[in-house]
Amino acid sequence: MTYPIITLTLNPAVDKSTTVDYFVAEQKLRCSTPRYDAGGGGLNVSKALKRLGGRSLAFFSSGGPSGQLLQDLLKKEGIDFRIIATQEWTRENFIVTETRTNAQYRFGLPGPTLTAAEADALLTALRELPARPEYVVASGSLPPGLPDDFYGRIAREVRSLGARFILDTSGEPLRLAANEGVYLLKPNLGELSKLAGVEKLEADDVDDAAKAIIARGDCEVVVVSLGPSGALYVTKDQCEHVPAPMVKKLSTVGAGDSMVAGMTWALSQGKTFGEMVRLGVACGSAATMNPGTELFKKADVDRLLDWINQYGSRYQSLPSQLE
Template identity: 45%
Template sequence: MTAHRILTLTLSPALDLATCVPHLRPHDKLRCSTPSYAPGGGGINVARAIRRLGGDALALFPAGGSTGEHLRELLKAEDVPFQAIAVSGWTRECINITNLTDRQQYRFVLPGNPLSSQEQTAVLSALEHLPTADFLVISGSMPEALPADFLPRLLENAQRRGCRCIVDSSGSALRQMLDIGGLLLIKPNLDELSAMLGEAISGPEHLNQVAQDLVAAGRTEAVLVSLGAQGALLVTAEVCERIPAPTVPRRSTVGAGDSLLAAMVLKRASGASWSVAARYGVAAGTAAIMTDGSELSRLEDTERLYGWLAASS
């Protein structure tokens, strides 16, 4: 298999369905628009967004059933390189519904199927046998009932092979991987970071300190905290800065965080500084908000917004 500098891993992939309804009321028979389908799951979306931004990444994920086959076909249609690991459980579906009355979006996220011990071994084996990548992006929610040693084994194997690891997850999974340390980047949002700490973050200074402590302890080289409409906070050993998000028409938030991470990884892979990479990431995340349904950021929107951010910094 061809070597790729960037590899993404999605342990709970999804087939995303997006549709619209004229109104949203209980008990009514709601007539939906023609649905659109897209590949889903954190790492898969990162690989898709990298492709849309002119880069290249290999998406690795478990997939099963007819929904898993549909997911594969959609990735082929987008020309996204991938390796799917066959599993017994059907790939989950997630549903995004836009209420046309007020343009509010409702996101129904179904749980991922557990991976059997044999399927977990297949994931680890696939990572071992792929050509070593420079960057491994572990992104998205985790399947239920993963054993406590699975993520540490995964991370330690990747690091032993010289792969720099980037994590976009939450809860115990994020905590476990930070405890191993040596990560290149984590990208939590404010709620995910608070949940990991087990306490509310009281304000900007507290947030800065939490991120700086993670870097100083060697748990990660960089922290990028997504702050939604307020942009993002970037913290490294040398930098602590807030990056504003440009104001744009909001159509859908699906995939905004994945677009942000994809753009940031792509820039770092090309040798850009953390500050440049973070601004390009915020531009891509903002660009994704301008698109409908599960569509990710467009290159032309990302470049235009990045130009604005670079000029205003």
């Protein structure tokens, strides 16, 4: 079987989510029945793609009983995957929502240390793909043991495949990968500032900073995530702000990955950049409407996309203050 989209998750997790009435220090807290989900950037992208009707092959590292649970969860969702076996156990994350305040507490545990041989196995798996994918999506942090330039190495491999590389990460791994050249970057304002080499960006400087990054060959498209203000997409000759609809936020887990999935699916369907970002914003906003780690419901995406398409043109200009 051929896959138009490959997702990479180098630091996946089993996400456990539950609720408590309220937090009180040094007291036994009674939690609700936990929910278990396959987590990690690229895996969230694959799960969201499936909900949109897309097909992908998920590459991820997996080790120990928690790694087996991760595989079982993905099989239950019908996600096609290929694992890179690791000696150390796959990490777990713990998300608790305090029901009285709707405050969410997210506990991220450190990932396993990947050996050089395990990292090389991932690169080899990419080289040995039976058919060239259209897009390779990497999302999430690098696990311990991998050098900061590892996403840059992946960028070179993807380029040799003739595929387009979409990257959603942060810090030095983002900068070094951009130096190698990728197709699409999805930074937030803070990350864009670092890529541009400035301490802070004002609202009027965002598009110029993105165009400068494109001009130096780091990428072809920059989609700047603006949180509740939506997103701004920039190419060498286009710039558009897409507003986010107002929704009741229950959880932000997986919202960014849902946005990436929406954009990747739109690109794979030949949509314009404007259509790409509008669907991405709809997916990201819809994901915040569900508790815990549930991602989005397709019906919510359709409804929010309709709002963006009908009313979004009223708010094309950037907000005066972006946080």
